[in-house]
Amino acid sequence: MAASFLPFSVHTVRGHSMQPTINDGERVVVLRWAYLFSAPKAGDVVVFKGSDGKDYAKRVSAxxxxxxxxxxxxxxxxRDSRSFGAVKKTSVVGKVVMTY
Amino acid sequence: MNSLLYSILRKFELIAKPTAVYAHCDVPCGIYETDTVRHGVETVKSMTDKLAALQGKSDISTLNAIARMAATKEEWAQRVKNELLILWTDYFRPEHLQKWPNLHERVWKAAKLCSDVKRTVDSQKVAELSAAVDEIAGIFAETKK
Structure with a gap:
């Protein structure tokens, strides 16, 4: 499991909806403290906790x-990405700062 | 990527195994927006106005600019059409049709106007598209109340 006390964590992305920015199977580094003193802004790629308990990587549009x-x-x-609900700041895990 | 950093991250993965984050879309919640279509129409309007202003010019720089503007107009008009169709097929529900019986026709006409503004450099068509999109966005906003 990810060491959640650390300022960052690494994850493997599953799925194609973030192509071409992030391809299926690529790793991402998530800065978990990115929004301690600020809020996500449009354009940020964030990881957030979905209503089903899974973590999702998406770009903030508004x-x-x-x-x-x-x-x-x-x-x-x-079409499918529009089925996400509004994400609360409390559900945001962190900001994607690197892919590899 | 810097190979040292890559090596560090690989070692870090031995301590904290990467967990999966999902970039596919299977969370059924149902939030949609109309900002994209409005932004798209504004872009189409801007490109149409700029193209019209270049009428009669034929130097190579102008031709290049015309090609780029036409491509941008094409792209954004298609995006508007896509977004409208998403709202139509995925967001609007039977109860919305009961309240706005001509909703199908409005979306259909707006989608056709997207094609019209791609095909032409006609500010009147853009204005019609803008009005059609505003109407649909207005209905969308009403459904949220």
Whole structure:
């Protein structure tokens, strides 16, 4: 399991909706302390806890108060990405700062 | 990527095994937005105005600019169409049709206007698209109340 007390964590991305930014199977480094003193802004790629308990990687498309709308970068998957609900700041795990 | 950093991250993975984050979309919640279509129409309007202003010019720089603007207009008009169709097929529900019986026709006409503004450099068509999108966005906003 990820060491959640650390300022960052590494994850393997599963799925294609963030292509071409992140490909299926690529690793990402998530800065978990990125939003301690600020809020996610449009354009950030974030990892957040979905309502089903899984972690998801998406790009913030718009921010309203403490809620954020997220989308996948893959235009072909845009229909499905719109099925995400607004994400609360408290559900955000951190910001994707690197892929490898 | 810097090979040293890559090596460090690989070693870090031995301590903290990477967990999966999902980039596919199977969370059924149902939040949609109309900002993208409005932004798209504004882009199409801007490109149309700029293209119209270049009428009659034929130097190579202008031709290059025309090609780029036309491509941008094409791209964003298609995005608007895609977004409208997403709202139509995925967001609007039977109860919305009961309240706005001509919703199908409105979306259909707006989608056709997207094709029209791609095909032409016609500010009147863009204005019609803008009005059509505003109507649909207005209905969308009403459904959220």
């Amino acid at each position: 921010a309203v108060k403490n809620e954020f709308f997220v989308k996948g970068d893959n235009e072909k998957d845009s």
